[in-house]
Amino acid sequence: MAEITRQMLRDYLHDALPDAELAAVEKALRESAKLRAIYKEVVEQEDRGEHTVGAIWRRERVSCLSRDQLGSYLLGAGDSELLDYVEFHLKTIGCPYCQANLDDLKKAAKPAKK
Ligand SMILES: [Zn+2]
Numbered sequence: 321m322a323e324i325t326r327q328m329l330r331d332y333l334h335d336a337l338p339d340a341e342l343a344a345v346e347k348a349l350r351e352s353a354k355l356r357a358i359y360k361e362v363v364e365q366e367d368r369g370e371h372t373v374g375a376i377w378r379r380e381r382v383s384c385l386s387r388d389q390l391g392s393y394l395l396g397a398g399d400s401e402l403l404d405y406v407e408f409h410l411k412t413i414g415c416p417y418c419q420a421n422l423d424d425l426k427k428a429a430k431p432a433k434k
């Protein structure tokens with residue numbers, strides 16, 4: 321049987337596992353006291369909010385975007401992988417620093433009104 325990872329336990333907690341994996345996790349939890357202890361930790365961590373995307377981002381230091389990258393995003397230029405990452409960084413993580421940078425670029429891109 322595949323190893324039950326913490327990520328799988330978190331998904332199990334959030335009811336986000338495909339049925340096959342759900343059954344495997346439930347079975348493993350019934351059979352393994354060690355896994356139940358890990359599951360308990362996962363639940364406690366979730367309760368403390370340590371696994372929100374923002375928390376992971378702060379811990380892992382997902383890199384911020386350069387003005388060039390943000391500029392490409394505004395124009396819809398650049399490779400799709402980059403655009404997806406920018407989208408993720410801004411919308412999912414909600415990085416306030418890059419959002420401010422983007423707003424600034426948007427302002428600069430607009431023709432000045434008179
Ligand atoms: Zn950022």
